[in-house]
Amino acid sequence: SYDMKYDIAKSLKLDFHADNNSRVLEPQGAIDTKAEKDSIRSNLLKGGSNVMYTQRTKVDYTVPINKFPLTDWITANAGYSTDYKWTRALYSADTLGNFIQNGNQKTLNMQANMLTLYNKVPFLKKVNQGIKKKEVAQKKGKSPKSSIPKTPPKNPADTLKKKEKKPFLLPQYFARSLMMLKNVSANITNSEGMSLAGYNESTKFFGMDTSTNGLAPGPGFVFGQQSGFGPRRQEFTDYAATQGWLVKAGTMNTPFTKNQTINITGRANIEPMPGFKIELTANRNKSKNYSEFFRWSYDSALAMDTFMHQSPTESGNFSMSFVTWKTAFEKIKDNYESDAFNTFLKNREVISQQLANDNKNIGQAGNYYQGYGATSQATMMYAFLSAYSGKNPGNYPLSTFPDIPAPNWRITYDGLSKIKPLKKIFKTITLSHAYRSSYSFSYTNNLKSKLNKNGETPTERDVNGNFMFYEQINSVSIAEQLSPLLKVDVSLQNSLQFNVEIKKDRNLALSFANNQLTEVNGKELVFGTGYRWKNLELKNPFKKDKNKKAIKSDLNLKMDFSIRQNLTVIRKVVEQVTQPTAGQTIYSLKTSADYMITQRITARLFYDWLLTNPRISTSFKSSNTNAGVSIRFSLT
Secondary structure, three states: EEEEEEEEOEEEEEEEEEEEEEEOOOOOOHHHHHHHHHHHHHHHHHEEEEEEEEEEEEEEEEEEHOHHHHHHEEEEEEEEEEEEEEEEOHHHHHHHHHEEEEEEEEEEEEEEEEHHHHHOHHHHOOOOHHOOOOOOOOOOOOOOOOOOOOOOOHHHHHHHHOOOOOOHHHHHHHHHHOOEEEEEEEEEEEEEEEEEEEEEOOOOOOOOOEEEEEOOOOHHHHHOOOOOOOOOOOOOHHHHHHOOOEEEOOOOOOOOOEEEOOOOOEEEEEEEEEOOOEEEEEEEEEEEEEEEEEEEEEHHHOEEEEEEEEEEEEEEEEEEEOOHHHOOOOOOOOOOOOOOHEEEEEEHHHHHHHHHHHHHOOOEEEEEEEEEEOOHHHHHHHHHHHHHOOOOHHHHHOOOOOOOOOOOEEEEOEEEEEEEEEEEEEEEEEEEEEEEEEEEEEEEEEOOEOOOOOOOOOOOOOOEEEEEEEEEEEEEEEEEEEEEEEEEEEOOOOOOOEEEEEEEEEEEEOOOOOEEEEEEEEEEEEEEEEEEEHHHHHEOOOOOOOOOOOOEEEHHHHHHHHEEEEEEEEEOOOEEEEEEEEEEEEEEEEEEEEEEEOOOOOEEEEEEEEEEEOOOOOOOOOEEEEEEEEEOOOOO
C-alpha cells in the first residue's frame, strides 16, 4: 500500500492512495532442485506477479472567492477525485486479456450568506443588529439637605412624567422584509466511469506499463479521463486498439461499459418575519449507462478482420423536482372523472401541432400531425406534464431532460407562542406545511430509431405511423406529497401536548406500453395527544427492603388516532374509460406509555388497533390488534 497526503497550498490539498496485490508463483510438484528454488527466490525478489492494482486520487480546492471584499459573502469548494483498477486475467484464460476500469467525480459546493451581503450597507447592518429602543437616562442626584418636603405644585398635571415618543420603525421593518432571503446553497456532482476487458498490458508505474507506443493505458486513463484520447481525440476503445493494447480475441463476451451520473441540488432559506421560515429545495438527477461489445471480428464492409463496435445499448434514469400544485386539490367526481385527465386528452392536439412546428415538412392527418399522433410518446408525455402542472400546452417546453427544476418548499411558523396572552398558556405553538413533487422516468435506446443529420429529430416511424424516438420511455411518473398539508403542534405549560395533522398524496404513472394512466390518491387525518408526568414515584419491584428508595422518573403517555383513505383508478387513454381497481379506508389507533426504570432499562406498555374497510367489493374488511409490554435494555 502507498499513501501520500500533501498540502500544495493552504487551499489546495492532495491525497493519493494505492494498493498492489501480487502472487509468488512456484513450480508444480516438490521443490527439490536448485533451479526450482532459484525460481522462487527470483519471484520473491521481484515482488511476485501482479494480480490486482487499485489507485485513488483526491484533490480538494477551496476557491478563494471569499477573500475579496465584494464577494466575501460567498464560499465555494471544488473537488476532483479519481479511481483506477487493474485486474489480471485468470491464469486459465490468459488469452482473454486483463480488465481495467477508471472513474472520476467532480464536485462543486457553493454557499451564499446573504446576511453578510446585507451588512455591507450601514443602514441594513443596523437593522440586522436589532431595533433598539432608546433608554431613558436616569440622573443620580444627591438627596436634599432639608427633609421638609417642598410645596406641591398647583397643577397636578405637572407631576405626570412625559411619555417618551416611540421611534418610527416602519423603514426598519420594511428593510427587514426585503432581507428575507437568508441563505442560498448549490451542490453539483458529476460522476463518470468506464471499464474495458481484453487489456493486454500489465502494471509497473502508477498502474501503467511501458509499451512500444508509450505508457499504457496512459496518465489520462489512470487519472479519470473519459474521452478525447490521443491526437485524434478518440474514444478509449479505438485509441487502445490503435496503440496495440488489446488482445485480438473474437470470443470476448465482456462488454465495454461507460456510465455518468449528474446530481444538482439547490436550497434557499427565507425568513419574512421572526419565527416564519420557508425552505425551498430543488434537485435534478440524471444517469446514463452505455455498453457495447468491442472485440476482434470480421467486418464484411472492409472484408477484413478488425476491432468492431457491436450491440450498442444505452439506458438511463431521470428525475427532478416538479410542481403540480394547480391540480393537487381537484375533486374526483362520483363517476371517478378527473378534470386534469380531460385536460390531458385535449392538450394532445396542441402538443402535436407544437412538435410538428419544430419538425418541418410534416403534414396534418385529422386533428393530429403525421408522426405525432394521439398515442405518440412525445405527444402524450408533454400533454400529460402540461395538464397536471396546470401550464399552457401552447408554450410548454418540449424537452425530454429539462434543465431547470421547479422548487418544492417547507414552511414553519412558531411565533404564536411568543405573544404575551398566549405565552401564559402555551409553551410552544408550531404550524407547518410541506410540499414535495417529483417527475421521473427511465429509458432505453430504441435500436430501430434513426435521427436526422442534426441528431435531434427522428425520421423512422412505427406501425401506427408515430416517430420512434431514440429514448424509448416505458412510463412517466409524478409523485406528489403534501406531508403535511397542515400541521398544528401545541405544547401547554402543564406538559400536555396535542397535534392535528392533515396529509395528502398522489401518484401518477402514465404507461406508453398500454396507454393507461394509473392514479393513486390518498388523504389522511391524524389526531395526537401526549402528556409527560414528571418525577412519578413507583415502588421498586426488584428490592424487598422497605427502606430502599422508590423509582422516580418521567412517565410519557402518547395516543395517536388517524383516518386514511386510499383510492386507485386506471384511466384508459384510447377508450377514455376510468375504472377503480383498489381502495380502502384505514382507521388506526396507537397508544403507549414509557417509563424509565433505570438509565439502561425502559418499560413500555402499548396498544395498537388497525381497521381496514375496503371501498370496492372484491376486498374484505379486516382488523388487527397488537398489545403488550416490552422491556428495553440498553448497553450504552
